[in-house]
Amino acid sequence: MKKCLTFQKFNRTLVCAWVMLFLIVAITLTVYAEETVILIRCADPRINDACTKLFNNEERPAVISNTGSIKYFLLGERLSDLRDQIRLLVHKFGVKKLILTNHTHCGFYKELALGEEAEVTDLRDAKKKLLESFPEVEVRNYLIDTETSAFTPVE
Numbered sequence: 001m002k003k004c005l006t007f008q009k010f011n012r013t014l015v016c017a018w019v020m021l022f023l024i025v026a027i028t029l030t031v032y033a034e035e036t037v038i039l040i041r042c043a044d045p046r047i048n049d050a051c052t053k054l055f056n057n058e059e060r061p062a063v064i065s066n067t068g069s070i071k072y073f074l075l076g077e078r079l080s081d082l083r084d085q086i087r088l089l090v091h092k093f094g095v096k097k098l099i100l101t102n103h104t105h106c107g108f109y110k111e112l113a114l115g116e117e118a119e120v121t122d123l124r125d126a127k128k129k130l131l132e133s134f135p136e137v138e139v140r141n142y143l144i145d146t147e148t149s150a151f152t153p154v155e
């Protein structure tokens, strides 16, 4: 009887150990299955919803946000600043994908008397320039419709 109890106890411990091991492996796989992607966006809160739809469940975004999105970085020496930020994130998280966005009715573009056409041109321009520095990273461009939260790929 005593032997049997000891055996049951041992068995329970073994089952617990297997369950723990399974959980550790499952959690590790989940964490490492997530891929960090870099999202560059305007700080405008009207595009918050649209931005959450730009990546899938396995992707976690490292967000670089400012007022003016792409145009902000194309002025002055800011593009080299952006390159430094991207370089750090690529190095730290092995980022393979970069998502560049602009959005319609952006206040920053409006202040410069620029509209949608300039937003699209800037996306293409920024993509080209960033690919020169990060040829191994995939760059995707999107123009977000601020009113409907729809987004259109820009090639």
Ligand SMILES: [Zn+2]
Pocket: 042, 043, 044, 067, 068, 069, 103, 105, 106, 107, 108
């Ligand atoms: Zn904006």
